[in-house]
Amino acid sequence: MKSGMEVVTIETDVLVIGGGLAGCMAAIGAREHGARVTIAEKGNTMSSGQAGSGIDHIWAYIPDIHDRVGWSIDDLVDDHVQVVAGGFARRDLFRLMAEMSYARLLDLERFGLRMRYDDSPLTGGLRLVQQFGSIPETVNLDGRRLKVILTNAVKRSGATIVNRVTMTDLLTADSAIAGAVGIGTRDGKIYLFKAKGVVLATGGKTGRLGREPSGIDFNLHLPANLCCDGKAMAYQAGLPVMNMEFLSSSIFAVANYGFSAGLPRNTWHPAAAVVDAQGRVLVANTHLYPWDELKTGNKIDPAVSRRAWLAERNTLSGSMPKAGSWGERGPFYLDCTGASEEEIRYTEWSIGNEGRGAQFLRHLDEEGIDLRRDKLELSPHGHRREIGNMSCSGLLVDGNLEATIRGLFVAGDEIGGVPFASSMGAFTTGWHCGDVTGSEARTAEPFLPIDNDVFERRCRSCTEMLSRSKGAPWQEVNSALQNVMDDYCGEVRTEAMLVKGLDHLKAIKGIPLRAANPHELGRCLEVMFLLDAGEMVIRASLARKESRRQPLPFRRADFPEQDDKNWLAFSAVRLENGKPTVFGIPINAPL
Amino acid sequence: MKRRAFENSAGRFRSVEIDPEVCTGCNTCVDVCFMDILVANEEKRKPPIVAYPEECWFDGCCVELCPQREKGAIRINTPASMKVSVLRGERPQDGEEHTGKGERP
Numbered sequence: 001m002k003s004g005m006e007v008v009t010i011e012t013d014v015l016v017i018g019g020g021l022a023g024c025m026a027a028i029g030a031r032e033h034g035a036r037v038t039i040a041e042k043g044n045t046m047s048s049g050q051a052g053s054g055i056d057h058i059w060a061y062i063p064d065i066h067d068r069v070g071w072s073i074d075d076l077v078d079d080h081v082q083v084v085a086g087g088f089a090r091r092d093l094f095r096l097m098a099e100m101s102y103a104r105l106l107d108l109e110r111f112g113l114r115m116r117y118d119d120s121p122l123t124g125g126l127r128l129v130q131q132f133g134s135i136p137e138t139v140n141l142d143g144r145r146l147k148v149i150l151t152n153a154v155k156r157s158g159a160t161i162v163n164r165v166t167m168t169d170l171l172t173a174d175s176a177i178a179g180a181v182g183i184g185t186r187d188g189k190i191y192l193f194k195a196k197g198v199v200l201a202t203g204g205k206t207g208r209l210g211r212e213p214s215g216i217d218f219n220l221h222l223p224a225n226l227c228c229d230g231k232a233m234a235y236q237a238g239l240p241v242m243n244m245e246f247l248s249s250s251i252f253a254v255a256n257y258g259f260s261a262g263l264p265r266n267t268w269h270p271a272a273a274v275v276d277a278q279g280r281v282l283v284a285n286t287h288l289y290p291w292d293e294l295k296t297g298n299k300i301d302p303a304v305s306r307r308a309w310l311a312e313r314n315t316l317s318g319s320m321p322k323a324g325s326w327g328e329r330g331p332f333y334l335d336c337t338g339a340s341e342e343e344i345r346y347t348e349w350s351i352g353n354e355g356r357g358a359q360f361l362r363h364l365d366e367e368g369i370d371l372r373r374d375k376l377e378l379s380p381h382g383h384r385r386e387i388g389n390m391s392c393s394g395l396l397v398d399g400n401l402e403a404t405i406r407g408l409f410v411a412g413d414e415i416g417g418v419p420f421a422s423s424m425g426a427f428t429t430g431w432h433c434g435d436v437t438g439s440e441a442r443t444a445e446p447f448l449p450i451d452n453d454v455f456e457r458r459c460r461s462c463t464e465m466l467s468r469s470k471g472a473p474w475q476e477v478n479s480a481l482q483n484v485m486d487d488y489c490g491e492v493r494t495e496a497m498l499v500k501g502l503d504h505l506k507a508i509k510g511i512p513l514r515a516a517n518p519h520e521l522g523r524c525l526e527v528m529f530l531l532d533a534g535e536m537v538i539r540a541s542l543a544r545k546e547s548r549r550q551p552l553p554f555r556r557a558d559f560p561e562q563d564d565k566n567w568l569a570f571s572a573v574r575l576e577n578g579k580p581t582v583f584g585i586p587i588n589a590p591l
Numbered sequence: 592m593k594r595r596a597f598e599n600s601a602g603r604f605r606s607v608e609i610d611p612e613v614c615t616g617c618n619t620c621v622d623v624c625f626m627d628i629l630v631a632n633e634e635k636r637k638p639p640i641v642a643y644p645e646e647c648w649f650d651g652c653c654v655e656l657c658p659q660r661e662k663g664a665i666r667i668n669t670p671a672s673m674k675v676s677v678l679r680g681e682r683p684q685d686g687e688e689h690t691g692k693g694e695r696p
Contacts, residue, residue, distance in 0.1 A: 043625025043627065044623050046623045046656070047624070047625045047650070048625040052625060052652065053650040148656070186627070214672045215672050216670050216672060217645065218646060218647060218648050220648070223625070223648055224626060224646070225626055277678075356650045359651030362666075362667070363674075366669075367675060369675060369677050373681060374679050375680060376677055377675075377676035377677065519627055519643070
């Protein structure tokens with residue numbers, strides 16, 4: 001049965017799945033080689049992805065500044081791997097990112113992003129703040145319209161953007177990629193892409209596996225259309241997906257607004273402190289720019305600086321009140337009232353350019369809230385769980401970012417084992433994937449045969465969802481899934497509950513979904529991705545028979561000890577001949 | 592397949608609100624909303640329909656990229672349970688001890 005869906009076939013040298021930061025850079029990189037490039041984007045590249053509403057800061061290794069003070073690329077990588085990821089990371093991939101970071105920063109400037117400021121005394125007028133490195137390594141930029149600027153750069157490069165297509169299946173032929181299938185969520189058509197190389201840049205994260213405590217389902221820190229799309233596609237295609245068990249609480253929460261800031265070290269740096277109701281300081285605010293060393297160019301000792309930074313971060317995370325366990329100590333407030341006018345202005349600039357921040361400032365304005373005077377309450381909500389930065393989940397790739405099948409490359413947060421690679425991780429790996437696939441496309445063989453079974457099955461399933469008169473709307477199934485994940489796969493897990501959770505999940509997967517139109521069909525497809533993601537989380541959680549401390553919190557009540565002998569390893573879950581299996585991958589980073 | 596357009600409905604909460612007096616019906620917001628919650632009005636130059644208010648992510652790209660944003664054609668309504676909770680206070684005077692001031696260790 002061919003179904004009632006109209007088929008659109010698109011042949012392209014390089015197909016980029018996902019038009020966020022990584023996808024846009026991949027497209028531009030591949031176009032440098034003259035390849036035909038198509039981006040398939042489920043929303044609109046003008047606003048989609050985790051940077052869709054802007055970024056104000058991005059880490060990079062700046063040779064003119066960092067080399068001069070004796071901080072090498074390896075020092076940056078070591079800082080990130082050890083301080084941010086506790087050694088639980090792919091060092092080789094962070095090095096690849098760090099090496100390319102300055103070139104990508106200059107690309108962004110070439111595309112039209114402002115990143116040099118009169119008030120900076122540093123080389124080239126860059127304004128550096130401290131984020132992951134033991135010395136300031138993060139560049140400020142006027143990134144509110146970053147996605148508009150990038151979309152224009154993609155268009156200028158000659159790549160084609162196909163918006164409003166939710167990609168659903170990777171097509172493989174003899175351990176090589178042949179193309180992919182997607183569904184038009186406005187036109188209701190099924191898209192068949194034939195490609196010589198595919199870049200998977202689907203963002204990787206999701207906040208939709210757990211209930212949202214504010215009662216507003218999509219009041220999430222992460223964009224609400226992120227549903228582990230790429231991981232689900234990879235899983236169904238038999239590829240290993242890493243570290244799914246680290247579904248954990250988000251650290252972000254200001255008031256009830258799931259705004260992506262919350263610690264004085266993040267977007268609120270430097271103006272905010274955290275205080276209790278009596279005004280006692282839990283976390284003090286910091287200097288505006290700790291630039292003394294960078295300005296003088298005096299050599300630093302990276303090892304000393306790393307130890308100090310590690311201690312400071314531990315103190316910081318130790319002194320932050322943990323949401324959900326405030327007991328008699330709450331409420332707590334984010335307090336900018338002690339900041340100077342210069343710091344307040346800087347903070348407002350920073351928030352205004354960073355994810356959802358402009359909207360957050362509009363809300364403060366509407367409510368007559370002034371950071372100079374008023375303190376914002378931290379959210380007391382217990383959990384806002386997500387596959388997020390700290391999950392370091394994603395596809396297993398080699399040192400060249402190629403997945404376990406030929407021709408499929410992985411970019412950005414869809415790469416496994418790189419926690420908090422963030423926007424520079426996306427720019428660099430995106431560019432690298434585009435560079436490799438674009439250059440290989442010139443010599444690649446003709447298109448590989450398409451797996452008609454996969455294509456037909458997707459056609460049939462979508463036609464059924466659109467034509468069913470009975471069946472569950474996507475909200476019903478999403479909500480049932482969230483109940484299972486919160487109740488059977490919570491912060492503390494046990495084998496018996498996880499096994500029972502899998503049972504429930506199986507039953508939920510059997511519920512037929514119903515869509516009234518292509519828009520709802522898109523939401524149904526998202527829920528199907530989430531169901532696969534939930535299953536991967538539970539299976540990986542069952543396999544990891546230990547508990548692990550920060551920065552990768554994982555607690556098994558039946559295995560309370562950390563077991564470095566067997567489990568200082570990434571996990572990977574995959575379908576082998578349709579049967580789920582989990583295996584461990586030793587970590588190559590020195591600890 | 593034609594997309595169905597609904598009347599603006601409140602749903603469980605409000606999210607995007609459009610001022611029909613100001614909106615020119617250019618449909619930029621319909622185009623850029625990555626959550627796809629808006630549908631163009633079948634009548635030309637009329638405001639779009641907020642078809643899926645509950646799927647709003649509150650990022651405000653519709654406001655940011657609206658050609659009539661200065662005139663307030665479109666705004667995001669923050670639902671009551673999302674509103675920022677605030678401790679109103681005074682700005683500390685110069686020289687006065689205030690909370691939260693600290694030095695980098």
